[in-house]
Amino acid sequence: MSLQTINDFSIQKTEKSKIDSIDFENVKFGTVFSDHMLVCHYKDGAWGQVEIKPYGPMQFEPSSNVFHYGQAIFEGMKAYKDDNDDVWLFRPRENWERFNKSAERLAMPQIDETRFVDGLKTLLQLDRDWVQKGKGNALYIRPFMIGTHPGVVAGPSSEFMFCIILSPARTYYSGKVKVQIAEHYSRAANGGVGYTKCSGNYAGQFYPTKLAQEAGYQQVIWTDDATHTKLEEAGTMNVFFRINDTLITAPTSERILDGVTRKSLLDIAKSKGLDVQVKSIVVNDLLEAIKKGELKEIFGAGTAVTIGQIEGFAYQDEYHQLPEIADEDSYAVMLKETLQGIQTKAIEDTFNWTEKI
């Protein structure tokens, strides 16, 4: 697609790129932003023109809805560069569709595929030099929408801003992490917003995560809030368990995010002939499996990290270390290598997931 195909996009290029000042080898996740961003405003019941312009601060009224009533949703995506310098997106329409599901639950307007997907592609064309080649390298993409209407009336905003910003990324976590299974705190209610990528889901996790970190763990495995027995997510990721040679993850629900990485891993695992079960798994299953020596692996799955391996978990003040596993025997490593290979075009994409910009 060329920049010219979307006639109603307004494009204002930066006068001077800052790319030469970036140390891409040592960039810290989510801290550096590319030259341009996409901005689009919703007002009087309709989205306006897509503006692509230099990345920079914006003005907001102190009474803007997002500061008080939290209408804010986002997506996490990545763009990859292959050996031919072509830039690829991974299942972008999945993110667009999920964004609109989040929008519906948060009483925010739907956004069309042109503004979201084609807008993103246009932005990436402009900032394609920010997508670095090489294993683990990507340009992290953050589409988000916020309520901007001024006024401290407790109700949905009538004005919104859709925005996409880009941030060069290497790997998110390094090494395996220890997790704590939540016994008191929780991230989602039945009939709540747990399945959406709304800002409130994240703010509520920070304090329990801080307590877990003070106790020596890096992340929390979230359980259902009613019984604290069902294992639902790990930190901000979906969570997988390998018991013997069966790979298990919870079904998506009102409380659990329908992760693009999660569903892609399930498809890859099935295509590799692995025994995959999508079912609720409870703490007692885990304790029994580790006692019997049957619990082989636990890992989180999400766009930022792809796969984050977990080396052990604490439950009721007792820590359980998983057995060491060689990389060549690890489902986590195999799935991560395969998924990243598909994303960067090093492995043939038989699933038709990648999309060239």
Add this chain to the structure above:
Amino acid sequence: MSLQTINDFSIQKTEKSKIDSIDFENVKFGTVFSDHMLVCHYKDGAWGQVEIKPYGPMQFEPSSNVFHYGQAIFEGMKAYKDDNDDVWLFRPRENWERFNKSAERLAMPQIDETRFVDGLKTLLQLDRDWVQKGKGNALYIRPFMIGTHPGVVAGPSSEFMFCIILSPARTYYSGKVKVQIAEHYSRAANGGVGYTKCSGNYAGQFYPTKLAQEAGYQQVIWTDDATHTKLEEAGTMNVFFRINDTLITAPTSERILDGVTRKSLLDIAKSKGLDVQVKSIVVNDLLEAIKKGELKEIFGAGTAVTIGQIEGFAYQDEYHQLPEIADEDSYAVMLKETLQGIQTKAIEDTFNWTEKI
């Protein structure tokens, strides 16, 4: 307190007040703001200078934490003017303390009483003409704090902004409302953030409330998310039920806000010799009471509205209308008149709740 007592407050007055352009008789709640606002920034582990300056828009990075991860809390308070033109706050330290409880749960910094309460008083001195006399009139006060650190890393912000804005208010709701009892959606999880005034609690309510409104009701009575039987809050308010001559409200919990209006009404009711019970009330209690003709009143309680009377409720597609009640027999009316009388100094404040600025 004079402006001079706080030496490290910086005060920049507006060049021209906009007060003459305001139609105070017809102002819509939460849409008009006074001449000045209070702003204070947290950075490197400490709060900076309190700045009082002209109300206006501010600049934020598009990657600011609040837009993505939702660290945002607020309070709702009011200032009242008595017949001698003195301006009064109502239990401001309760709001300050609750603000800090919200801050802790949302992994945000505590703020000191000087910046919050004395800062507010200094701001109100400057904008005291915005506090209008007369029944139902007040200046609505909105203290809030948001995470401002730029970066799309899923974790707590290291920088925050505390801000207070002021908005002239008449009554919030007019007339009695019909409500729908939530059977599927919910506002709070066990181990979640329901008891805090964080932005995410509000955004999650808008969609279910919109569905209730489309079905002909103005608000939702929220139930516990596990069983959908316990009646917990009404819209953004605490909720009271009068069965025969007993006034009942749910105990505060992790899921229920510790409302200042709620606790003040409980104290007033006890001082009037009413039979008050703080206990969980379930849907079946309500259905039984209305069948027997014992359900006399339902009302919500909160700062914005003081008391909002409810004329009937829908449950499982059946609507139940409460019996008509004369104002002189209504607990809601009596409690509202008493509380508003105390707030505006028309009735002697035997509780020592009011504080002159």
